[in-house]
Amino acid sequence: MASELDIFVGNTTLIDEDVYRLWLDGYSVSDAVALRVRSGILEQTGATAAVLQSDTMDHYRTFQMLERLLHAPPKLLHQLIFQIPPSRQALLIERYYTFDEAFVREVLGKKLSKGTKKDLDDISTKTGITLKSCRRQFDNFKRVFKVVEEMRGSLVDNIQQHFLLSDRLARDYAAIVFFANNRFETGKKKLQYLSFGDFAFCAELMIQNWTLGAVGEAPTEPDSQVDDMDMDLDKEFLQDLKELKVLVADKDLLDLHKSLVCTALRGKLGVFSEMEANFKNLSRGLVNVAAKLTHNKDVRDLFVDLVEKFLEPCRSDHWPLSDVRLFLNQYSASVHSLDGFRYQALWDRYMGTLRGCLLRLYHD
């Protein structure tokens, strides 16, 4: 006596959060039923496995029908087919666009192309996230990227407006889109200790300070400006960064900078001697990173460079975070006292952001 057909349709669409999670996690109906059985739901409710199977199927069908609408969340709000209370709509959207930390670390900074999509098999095996779930998350990234790619204005606002995500999630997506657009390398072994949150933090700072949108003034001729306001780094700014080279190329300037920093920090730094010994190396590292940013390839390696040139040396000398903060503050501020240095504003725009990033990235 097989059920040919078995459906339940409510005037208000029933959403079971637990089943939704299982569906989002990419489990098949039978796996989901097995997982639900294990959760002890049968004992709690006195239901049978057949009831659970039928219920799971119903929910899966509903979610499949909703998925089309979830691809363009404003449609979910205006559609007439499913009557869903607004709070539930918000939950559906938020959960659908929520991603796994493990997954996002694998694709962050990669081109959201078919090529990457082919690698999802490997990512699935590596992370233990089902292929189906990987696909959904990847497609979400790509979809958001495609929609906001050509748009002007604030990246976060655009995402929020077109995908109705919470502020937190919209910021995360802004970071993902920003990383994908600039193709920052995040997968190297050296960078494995960094979390998505670390990168997202950096992305936000960079979007705020290093992009065209950050300058705060709209381009004079709208048509001539093809770059996206928030997604692309300010090319002119990157070009200008070359000028900072003088800080390490000019030996007098470098010495003066060092002595200013050392004088200010003497007695305040636990690792003062290590800092004094390493100052020139560290300064060279930070300035060279800036000077190289004109090349796309070096932009991509930004985080690798920061780790290699600054974070690793500090860590190997066991600098405490407070000392790194003191050093970076002093290091940035002292430049203002270098009379021969003309690029104060440029330096602040660069170091302000970089300091924030480095402090965030400096941990075990």
Add this chain to the structure above:
Amino acid sequence: MPGKLKVKIVAGRHLPVMDRASDLTDAFVEVKFGNTTFKTDVYHKSLNPQWNSEWFKFEVDDEDLQDEPLQITVLDHDTYSANDAIGKVYIDIDPLLYSEAATVISGWFPIYDTIHGIRGEINVVVKVDLFNDLNRFRQSSCGVKFFCTTSIPKCYKAVIIHGFVEELVVNEDPEYQWIDRIRTPRASNEARQRLISLMSGELQRKIGLKVLEMRGNAVVGYLQCFDLEGESGLVVRAIGTACTLDKLSSPAAFLPACNSPSKEIKEIPFNEDPNPNTHSSGPSTPLKNQTYSFSPSKSYSRQSSSSDTDLSLTPKTGMGSGSAGKEGGPFKALLRQQTQSALEQREFPFFTLTAFPPGFLVHVGGVVSARSVKLLDRIHNPDEPETRDAWWAEIRQEIKSHAKALGCHAVVGYSESTSICEEVCILSASGTAAVLNPRFLQDGTVEGCLEQRLEENLPAGCGFCHIPYDELNMPFPAHLTYCYNCRKQKVPDVLFTTIDLPMDATVIGKGCLIQARLCRLKKKAQAEANATAISNLLPFMEYEVHTQLMNKLKLKGMNALFGLRIQISVGENMLMGLASATGVYLAALPTPGGIQIAGKTPNDGSYEQHISHMQKKINDTIAKNKELYEINPPEISEEIIGSPIPEPRQRSRLLRSQSESSDEVTELDLSHGKKDAFVLEIDDTDAMEDVHSLLTDVPPPSGFYSCNTEIMPGINNWTSEIQMFTSVRVIRLSSLNLTNQALNKNFNDLCENLLKSLYFKLRSMIPCCLCHVNFTVSLPEDELIQVTVTAVAITFDKNQALQTTKTHVEKSLQRASTDNEELLQFPLELCSDSLPPHPFPPAKAVTVEKASPMGEGNFRNRSTPSCANSTVGVVKMTPLSFIPGAKITKYLGIINMFFIRETTSLREEGGVSGFLHAFIAEVFAMVRAHVAALGGNAVVSYIMKQCVFMENPNKNQAQCLINVSGDAVVFVRESELEVISTQQPAANCQPACTGGEVTT
């Protein structure tokens, strides 16, 4: 030229991509009414076109206005080839034709295509300017209000309840016309949808004419059905109860939107006669008699054929004159005669209502039903649907005579249905025989003093249980006792009815859903032989269904069934019977005896043991059920009542081969009435099976109750959380050596599993009651059984539910007495609005508290988030006639929609389940959209009358037809009502339906 229809096409959204190259659509709209068509401009390259058209004006007869639907077609313009249709919207403009309903239809409608489903939405505005038509011989019946609700709609009061109206129209089914071979499935589906829409419009108009003839102004309990007879045609038939309704000048008066003139509300109370007691006594000549006889132009075949001939079959005086109870004897007889005279002018004294104004229902006799098996033949002349008319007339006549046999002059809770398989059709009708108070049937024919005496004589809460028939001359053997409530009148030991539990009935404990399920195999046969085989099987099915019901009722420790609905469905090789009802314990009726099992071979020791084991199990179950449903009637010693003590020797042998020749299937239910202790004799495996199946019905999980009536007896504190749903299951039987037992088990499991699934799905709503659970069963193919369930789950407040039954009883008694007082003073104040306090008095108590200034703040806060970011207003749907915790302030007209959906890519759409799931969701969406466009926020008395599903998986095809109906209404939450009333001056011009507008 009595009407001008104006239509404006505003915009579209979410249109499908029709041009692959540009990923866009060049959409335009055709607006068609009757034979006139207008077109909008093409809006190029957009999925969200803004047409903003001029007003398209159609000048039409009001007859057409009633019959024709407005047809809106959205197309994609194509320069080189034919324009592609995107989809259609049919709008029934009937609600615009009577003044109190909607004044404009405006909103987003889903664009529907029978192959692709919903494809975007279109914003349309429709208005009608009606000119007064003084032509008395008109064919239209504009202005007659229709209600699906089977009680007097809230916010109206009944001045007169006229009685039964019916009509049917027939046509050829487009699906079976020769042209169907050459046209596309889409064209064929659309032809069908359009035809049915036309036919229902015509039907409604004709019914309206009959109502006007009877001098009524409304049809309540309107039930319209389709019979898809296949080759032989398409029948659309409807029944209803004609009434004269007055709008109540209730507290709702401050609520109406600015556009509805408030004068009608003020004026109406003066129209009615404030005190009918002053009317001159004596039998004034009823006017209705005359109006009935001249039907203006067309003669309806049934009326002419049956009015004289058939009535003579049953003596007009009937049981009425001969009956005389001991107590109120002469009075009763007088009452009966008067009522009789009022009712006998009616061809069929039937009422489709299931709930009544207080005092309307005097006595209830029991269920009457009739079935007949007919062979379908082609309808040759659609204008003369005589055959179908005659069939139904025959059945109604039978019902009428059954009611007479029960000493009743009327049938209430009346309904009709059909089941069709190939060329065989089973017609069924059922209702509850009853004695009615003539007061409501006619104006001015009843003496005031009689009325008053009646009120005094009728004890509250048990009057309807008292037998209407003569004790010494009973139509069937029944076991009578003195009423346990008033101790004066006789009552039967069980009562079966098709109506809702009367408001003033005194009930002990809670009720529960009781179902009897049955399958019988039948040999495949053709035509006559088939019909004969079915006719022969029917009495047995009916008998067994009743036995099952009775057993289950006793097993629950209850003594009455309400809302009984027995459905018999016919398939190629089997018959299915499904009876649903709500069991209750009526305080007026005696405690049901237990069930005793008797073995056939008493010598066998082990067998004896087995029997006693079974007996113990049954007794345990009864005890458990009594506890579960809180049935603990007060102990009354038998001597006081002086009722005959049941004799345990009375036993019924349930032999399978009983009454072979009986066509009379009506009163089989009642034939069990005489046994106090019910004895099951286990003489074969079949009976064993029966006993087992009795015990396999699992009670709902704790926190759940279910019933198929409007409200659950014993629960009266509903919260506002409701969830209406439809669930469909189809199972395929393994065709190998099917036996009746295996079939029964399959069917039983199907229904039980379905219920279990519902309980599981709705577990978050506990404590909760499934109300108006409506099961329909059909046999779409050889080995398929389809069960469709529609119901509403309502959460109730557990704490308040702990109120003892005692207080409930007290309350109802108290209420009944106040009702009586009111009635004495204002006999015509039958406002049905005085009834609802019964289902939810606690909710009201809460709202009073909220009426403080603080409540206003609460209200604002609550309404803000709900409308913050969604543009789609919530539309509630419920099969009930009310919305818990809310007040219905306006009826906007009936919703009656018919949809066909077909697919040729079944697998791609998720198989049969995916296909039907999507379709039902779409149907809900279209109903909601229409209600919202009328300015409503809920559908009450919603019913899915038909869900015909056909599949052909080999061809990857499926087709489904769905017919739904209900009343579109505006409701206001009781809590909001209080708030609005406190800030009335400010809120005066505010549309009541959109709660969101109050946000600050």
